[in-house]
Amino acid sequence: xxxxxxxxxxxxxxxxxxxxxxxxxxxxxxxxxxxxxxxxxxxxxxxxxxxxxxxxxxxxxxxxxxxxxxxxxxxxxxxxxxxxxxxxxxxxxxxxxxxxxxxxxxxxxxxxxxxxxxxxxxxxxxxxxxxxxxxxxxxxxxxxxxxxxxxxxxxxxxxxxxxxxxxxxxxxxxxxxxxxxxxxxxxxxxxxxxxxxxxxxxxxxxxxxxxxxxxxxxxxxxxxxxxxxxxxxxxxxxxxxxxxxxxxxxxxxxxxxxxxxxxxxxxxxxxxxxxxxxxxxxxxxxxxxxxxxxxxxxxxxxxxx
Amino acid sequence: xxxxxxxxxxxxxxxxxxxxxxxxxxxxxxxxxxxxxxxxxxxxxxxxxxxxxxxxxxxxxxxxxxxxxxxxxxxxxxxxxxxxxxxxxxxxxxxxxxxxxxxxxxxxxxxxxxxxxxxxxxxxxxxxxx
Numbered sequence: 306x307x308x309x310x311x312x313x314x315x316x317x318x319x320x321x322x323x324x325x326x327x328x329x330x331x332x333x334x335x336x337x338x339x340x341x342x343x344x345x346x347x348x349x350x351x352x353x354x355x356x357x358x359x360x361x362x363x364x365x366x367x368x369x370x371x372x373x374x375x376x377x378x379x380x381x382x383x384x385x386x387x388x389x390x391x392x393x394x395x396x397x398x399x400x401x402x403x404x405x406x407x408x409x410x411x412x413x414x415x416x417x418x419x420x421x422x423x424x425x426x427x428x429x430x431x432x433x434x435x436x437x438x439x440x441x442x443x444x445x446x447x448x449x450x451x452x453x454x455x456x457x458x459x460x461x462x463x464x465x466x467x468x469x470x471x472x473x474x475x476x477x478x479x480x481x482x483x484x485x486x487x488x489x490x491x492x493x494x495x496x497x498x499x500x501x502x503x504x505x506x507x508x509x510x511x512x513x514x515x516x517x518x519x520x521x522x523x524x525x526x527x528x529x530x531x532x533x534x535x536x537x538x539x540x541x542x543x544x545x546x547x548x549x550x551x552x553x554x555x556x557x558x559x560x561x562x563x564x565x566x567x568x569x570x571x572x573x574x575x576x577x578x579x580x581x582x583x584x585x586x587x588x589x590x591x592x593x594x595x596x597x598x599x600x601x602x603x604x605x606x607x608x609x610x
Numbered sequence: 611x612x613x614x615x616x617x618x619x620x621x622x623x624x625x626x627x628x629x630x631x632x633x634x635x636x637x638x639x640x641x642x643x644x645x646x647x648x649x650x651x652x653x654x655x656x657x658x659x660x661x662x663x664x665x666x667x668x669x670x671x672x673x674x675x676x677x678x679x680x681x682x683x684x685x686x687x688x689x690x691x692x693x694x695x696x697x698x699x700x701x702x703x704x705x706x707x708x709x710x711x712x713x714x715x716x717x718x719x720x721x722x723x724x725x726x727x728x729x730x731x732x733x734x735x736x737x738x739x740x
Contacts, residue, residue, distance in 0.1 A: 338658075342734050344716065345710055348706075349658040350698075379657060385653075387632060404724075424646055436647075
């Protein structure tokens, strides 16, 4: 430990001599940028006036406004479905918190119930990642660029709770299954595991409603095989004995003895189809969610005397 | 602690593909600075064509508890980013600034908000190795 810290110290001296600085400063500094409160700093290459690499998200259909980072002149999309609207005033995206924090929250700073609290996502490196901020009137640029209906649909999806399958297997609870014996796979059916579930997102003048329905579950059985079921599966009951699942099942051909923990790791991925409509348009967005479970499969030993 | 693990897992997932939409667990398990710092990082990497590959390891402990309200837990972590590296998406070359310790102290607070434990702040002390 002692020698380790000496090595670190020596490295620091060497870098200091080279003028690199052992721990880069918190702000942008000659291409070195430290993302807010991340453990590492990176070297960035800036392309002023370029598309900014933003690509997706677009500027919305508002058009006229140009959104830029003050220092570098990089262009950013004026609206982002997750971050909200860009403010040229301070180089942050802002999104109104919904619901608003309680009146006791320190961010109100005595202003409650005047104004509102927004979540700021700020570009520029350094210690300014954003956080909750109080504004008496909406921040500059807020609501300026109109999101496209598809972006609003994404926003609606963000507010939905869509989960992976609530995995149920015939051989749950640590019991050992057997090679050659049918395994039944199913998910408990609820609004968050199979749908349908709906959500709405709106800006002044436009509203989009999105409805999510599960289309299929792909069961990766952990032995290199996968099974695709376009249904939630059938719940196993003891009366079924050793019968195969009528809707979603599998039979292992080798034991899980050589797997880590002597168990197969089963991953079930639900594909959600989200249909949305609003703003004179409609579309379908696909979303996936997964969950995992572990399953022990043993081999039936037959003794021949 | 479950919220802390989920928060970092969501950061790792989101930073692996900054051009994609961020992992939904990020907004589920963090609020305020912890969330917007993570989002600002995704935004920065998206703008500059950087992605983080691999994953860090943690040595996190609960170091303080304040009954509140709201109840707040302080978590101290020694984060090791030896196997979690920034690269340029276009070239695959390292984007890591030189002269950094891979192991730094990360101080975080978790709080009960809207009936759920979430991470509210998470500050990596790049000048404190561990």
